[in-house]
Amino acid sequence: MNLRVVAALVWKDFCLFFRNRFFAAVSALGIVVYLAIYFAMPGSVDETLEVGLYAPVVPPVVEQLQEEGVELKKVASEEALKQAVADGRYVAGVVLPPDIMDKLATGEQARIDLYFAPDAPQEIKGGVEVLVTELAYLQAGEQAAVELSEEIVGMDMAGMQIPPRDRLRPLFAVFLIIFETFALANLISEEAERRTIHALLVTPMRMRELFLAKGITGTSLAFAQAVLFMAIVGGMSREPLVVLVALLLGAVLATGVGFLIASVARDMMSVMAWGVVVFIVLMIPCFSIVLPGTLSHWVEVIPSYYLVDTVHRAAGFGSSWGSLWSNLAILLGYEAVIVCTGILALRRRFR
Amino acid sequence: MSQDAIVVEDLTYRYGQLTAVDRISFKVAEGEILGFLGPNGAGKSTTVKVLTGQIRPQGGRALVLGLDIATDSKRVQSEIGVCFETTNLYEQMSAEENLRLFARLFGVKPFDSSALLQRVGLAGRESDRVERYSKGMKQRLMVARALVNRPRILFLDEPTDGLDPASAEVIRGVILEERARGATVFLTTHDMMEADKLSDRVAFINQGRIAALDTPHNLKQQYGKRALRAEVASPDGSLASREIPMDSPETARAIEDLFEHERVITVHSEEATLEDIFIRITGRGLV
Numbered sequence: 001m002n003l004r005v006v007a008a009l010v011w012k013d014f015c016l017f018f019r020n021r022f023f024a025a026v027s028a029l030g031i032v033v034y035l036a037i038y039f040a041m042p043g044s045v046d047e048t049l050e051v052g053l054y055a056p057v058v059p060p061v062v063e064q065l066q067e068e069g070v071e072l073k074k075v076a077s078e079e080a081l082k083q084a085v086a087d088g089r090y091v092a093g094v095v096l097p098p099d100i101m102d103k104l105a106t107g108e109q110a111r112i113d114l115y116f117a118p119d120a121p122q123e124i125k126g127g128v129e130v131l132v133t134e135l136a137y138l139q140a141g142e143q144a145a146v147e148l149s150e151e152i153v154g155m156d157m158a159g160m161q162i163p164p165r166d167r168l169r170p171l172f173a174v175f176l177i178i179f180e181t182f183a184l185a186n187l188i189s190e191e192a193e194r195r196t197i198h199a200l201l202v203t204p205m206r207m208r209e210l211f212l213a214k215g216i217t218g219t220s221l222a223f224a225q226a227v228l229f230m231a232i233v234g235g236m237s238r239e240p241l242v243v244l245v246a247l248l249l250g251a252v253l254a255t256g257v258g259f260l261i262a263s264v265a266r267d268m269m270s271v272m273a274w275g276v277v278v279f280i281v282l283m284i285p286c287f288s289i290v291l292p293g294t295l296s297h298w299v300e301v302i303p304s305y306y307l308v309d310t311v312h313r314a315a316g317f318g319s320s321w322g323s324l325w326s327n328l329a330i331l332l333g334y335e336a337v338i339v340c341t342g343i344l345a346l347r348r349r350f351r
Numbered sequence: 352m353s354q355d356a357i358v359v360e361d362l363t364y365r366y367g368q369l370t371a372v373d374r375i376s377f378k379v380a381e382g383e384i385l386g387f388l389g390p391n392g393a394g395k396s397t398t399v400k401v402l403t404g405q406i407r408p409q410g411g412r413a414l415v416l417g418l419d420i421a422t423d424s425k426r427v428q429s430e431i432g433v434c435f436e437t438t439n440l441y442e443q444m445s446a447e448e449n450l451r452l453f454a455r456l457f458g459v460k461p462f463d464s465s466a467l468l469q470r471v472g473l474a475g476r477e478s479d480r481v482e483r484y485s486k487g488m489k490q491r492l493m494v495a496r497a498l499v500n501r502p503r504i505l506f507l508d509e510p511t512d513g514l515d516p517a518s519a520e521v522i523r524g525v526i527l528e529e530r531a532r533g534a535t536v537f538l539t540t541h542d543m544m545e546a547d548k549l550s551d552r553v554a555f556i557n558q559g560r561i562a563a564l565d566t567p568h569n570l571k572q573q574y575g576k577r578a579l580r581a582e583v584a585s586p587d588g589s590l591a592s593r594e595i596p597m598d599s600p601e602t603a604r605a606i607e608d609l610f611e612h613e614r615v616i617t618v619h620s621e622e623a624t625l626e627d628i629f630i631r632i633t634g635r636g637l638v
Contacts, residue, residue, distance in 0.1 A: 008455035019443040195439035
């Protein structure tokens with residue numbers, strides 16, 4: 001491996017990247033727009049509680065509670081309620097038994113089941129318990145005997161609720177990374193389209209040096225933008241090393257995908273066409289972070305899931321190596337396959 | 352001229368069912384300019400691709416500077432310069448940046464791009480992006496790029512095709528300078544006039560095979576017609592043509608008669624052109 005040759009090729013690619021007005025402008029604009037959106041989003045959690053309620057017989061005092069910062073949303077069945085809480089649509093769910101009115105009237109002890117979302121903080125749990133006790137009190141007209149049964153639906157992430165804009169951080173970081181697949185694929189595709197690759201291949205440069213240079217260019221462009229964004233929005237304040245490693249692996253993944261796109265794309269238009277298809281697929285897992293519960297477990301087959309999940313958990317909740325190593329290992333495995341496949345496909349094209 | 356810079360033996364290359372290069376053999380001496388002539392699709396560019404290590408030979412072998420191109424292509428490529436038929440420059444970079452990039456790839460230190468640009472008539476435009484260059488300027492820059500590493504062999508694929516006369520003349524001048532420096536030049540062209548002017552020897556390639564290989568002078572001797580053609584004015588004012596064979600015992604007398612009894616307008620030798628010879632050998636034209 002001749003590092004002088006690699007350095008020359010990287011210098012050339014950076015020159016070409018920044019002289020391509022389209023990609024240079026879109027990359028810069030991307031960072032500005034995502035930062036603007038991030039800072040325009042609420043920086044704190046909405047205090048209004050949305051609580052799901054399943055009650056075959058709805059006590060009249062429920063309407064009274066709606067005006068006290070609590071939104072009780074009626075749900076058709078207990079199963080539907082559990083699912084809604086698990087999906088994150090409600091922070092908590094309350095199940096009132098069918099004989100609640102009779103039991104409150106006779107002073108008999110009533111059992112009320114409570115379901116909580118994994119990320120429901122302790123304050124909300126306490127608040128919902130107070131709410132239910134108050135509901136029983138108002139309905140009974142005196143201190144009522146109620147037995148509260150609590151169940152966490154999904155993984156318990158008590159005390160770890162994050163503001164909405166911080167949910168967007170991984171989305172934007174991954175967006176910036178994946179967008180660089182377009183730029184890299186276009187750089188490589190242009191080498192073939194303009195036949196400059198033939199001029200390179202009759203010099204002492206070896207194919208592996210070319211791929212290393214392209215890899216360095218693509219990875220550093222994607223990585224630098226994502227790190228810059230995360231640094232500005234405070235995404236490096238918790239577990240910065242884990243976040244950096246995840247972003248680096250993500251940038252390598254983008255490079256591999258760029259190689260694959262370049263191996264099939266003939267010009268800039270076909271780079272865009274193929275790129276959009278891949279881009280949409282890779283962005284799908286991001287929505288499981290922004291809109292929790294909207295996607296099923298099948299998103300885990302998409303490699304970017306392990307990137308976005310790692311960044312979200314490390315930057316948002318301070319998860320460390322111990323709980324994220326498997327994500328990073330799977331991501332590494334995925335990109336090893338994608339990068340190798342991309343290189344093989346490109347070698348065929350360059351011949 | 353001394354050792355052989357290029358030795359080709361039974362070289363074969365196929366694209367699927369089509370045999371582009373069919374067991375050709377030839378040698379090029381160091382410091383020689385070989386004109387490799389043939390129509391489009393004759394196998395010229397495929398031969399250049401093999402000799403420059405872009406594709407591996409499927410049969411036979413090619414030694415370039417004593418190295419087998421199939422196994423030592425990178426060592427060969429550090430000693431050669433290649434100018435492609437179609438423009439393949441980094442057009443968003445300047446001429447100086449293009450040359451500096453290739454100098455770094457070849458490990459040329461120190462590198463003076465301005466002297467090279469001066470040689471091809473691009474001094475003063477070195478900082479302009481190549482996308483702003485004319486076709487002739489781009490082609491001259493392609494030639495300059497091929498010279499970055501002071502190559503021992505220069506492969507030029509149709510270097511003056513479609514160029515303005517001034518640019519073509521600059522490139523021809525550079526080719527002759529390189530030969531004078533001691534470089535070997537492998538010149539692929541279908542411009543027979545150019546090949547005639549520049550080449551020490553020419554090879555005619557047709558349908559993947561070498562149909563003839565010799566100096567232009569010998570080919571003309573072997574295949575040409577030695578005659579004088581005169582244009583004379585008839586008494587009624589119309590023009591007529593007279594042909595006088597040059598190798599006949601009667602030649603001198605015939606010339607004397609011509610000037611004595613006719614009003615001669617023009618006289619030319621009827622030496623065959625390389626194109627005439629190519630057509631005669633291969634039975635086809637150069638397009």
